[in-house]
Amino acid sequence: MPEPTPRAADAGPRLAQRTLANAIDCTGIGLHSGQRVHMTLSPAPANTGIVFRRTDSGIGIPARYDHVRDTTLSTVIGLSDAPEARVGTIEHVMAALAAAGIDNAIVGVDGPEVPAMDGSAAPFSFLIDCAGHRTLDAPLSVIEVLRPVRARDGEATAALLPANPRGAAFLTLSMDIRFESAAIGRQERTLALTGPAFAAEIAPARTFGFAEELQRLRAAGLARGGSLANAIAVSGDRVLNPGGLRFADEFVRHKLLDAVGDLALAGLPIRGRFIGSRSGHRLNNTLLRTMLADPSCYRIVSAAARPAARPAAVPAERMAAPGMAAAAA
Numbered sequence: 001m002p003e004p005t006p007r008a009a010d011a012g013p014r015l016a017q018r019t020l021a022n023a024i025d026c027t028g029i030g031l032h033s034g035q036r037v038h039m040t041l042s043p044a045p046a047n048t049g050i051v052f053r054r055t056d057s058g059i060g061i062p063a064r065y066d067h068v069r070d071t072t073l074s075t076v077i078g079l080s081d082a083p084e085a086r087v088g089t090i091e092h093v094m095a096a097l098a099a100a101g102i103d104n105a106i107v108g109v110d111g112p113e114v115p116a117m118d119g120s121a122a123p124f125s126f127l128i129d130c131a132g133h134r135t136l137d138a139p140l141s142v143i144e145v146l147r148p149v150r151a152r153d154g155e156a157t158a159a160l161l162p163a164n165p166r167g168a169a170f171l172t173l174s175m176d177i178r179f180e181s182a183a184i185g186r187q188e189r190t191l192a193l194t195g196p197a198f199a200a201e202i203a204p205a206r207t208f209g210f211a212e213e214l215q216r217l218r219a220a221g222l223a224r225g226g227s228l229a230n231a232i233a234v235s236g237d238r239v240l241n242p243g244g245l246r247f248a249d250e251f252v253r254h255k256l257l258d259a260v261g262d263l264a265l266a267g268l269p270i271r272g273r274f275i276g277s278r279s280g281h282r283l284n285n286t287l288l289r290t291m292l293a294d295p296s297c298y299r300i301v302s303a304a305a306r307p308a309a310r311p312a313a314v315p316a317e318r319m320a321a322p323g324m325a326a327a328a329a
């Protein structure tokens with residue numbers, strides 16, 4: 001059995017699958033359920049993928065785009081034949097696993113939601129670093145984007161494009177957001193998805209919400225575990241958290257974090273470029289479903305394979321029409 005290798009020792013693109021070297025656990029409050037949840041991250045064999053296991057029922061749910069059951073303020077997965085066994089708010093731990101290059105793991109939870117921790121992915125990245133990783137005797141495959149795929153929901157847009165052949169990372173992401181609140185305004189940021197870049201620039205960015213909406217959300221069964229300890233609260237043009245922001249553009253950084261987690265539900269690393277404008281969980285999932293429903297838009301290849309020749313650029317006016325639509329161009 002290969003010896004565990006620290007993540008910092010990696011150089012160049014990964015060619016083999018990885019899992020955790022050791023199991024590790026934590027306990028926390030679910031952001032939306034408000035329930036206390038115990039979570040364990042455990043190693044898994046090659047070709048397992050990431051599987052969420054409800055330890056209170058024994059039901060396992062593969063972390064895949066086609067198992068997404070709800071995208072209201074978080075990403076929730078479940079099985080159609082076991083609607084009682086769902087796991088919500090998986091995007092932050094999925095982002096941390098993807099950025100760390102963990103392809104196979106069992107995520108055990110004894111409740112309906114992943115613990116919120118501090119509202120960011122940093123605690124999960126810390127746990128993964130503590131657990132270490134182990135390289136498996138199995139080649140890594142990637143999903144290579146061959147043609148532009150675009151989706152729109154009103155003013156929100158998202159796209160997956162072929163990769164820059166000179167890029168060192170499998171996936172590059174760009175996001176811009178716009179809010180009327182002066183505390184947020186317009187923000188944009190780009191990330192080349194590597195472990196160190198994610199850990200330093202994106203993982204610490206916390207989820208956020210508006211204090212004026214809290215009562216309505218709780219009446220709808222959401223944000224019952226939300227507090228200043230696990231979210232940024234915005235009221236009008238003010239940030240209510242006593243410590244302020246971790247980054248001046250923490251809001252768009254968190255939207256990038258969410259996109260990393262949502263795109264990890266493809267089941268394999270994506271070789272391509274993601275561009276989002278006001279994109280959220282619902283649109284990110286629509287984009288994945290659209291691409292993976294059309295075999296002409298992608299191919300599954302060895303991580304060692306050279307990128308395919310890029311097609312000609314597609315004009316922006318060919319973006320899918322408003323109203324939650326998607327198209328391959």
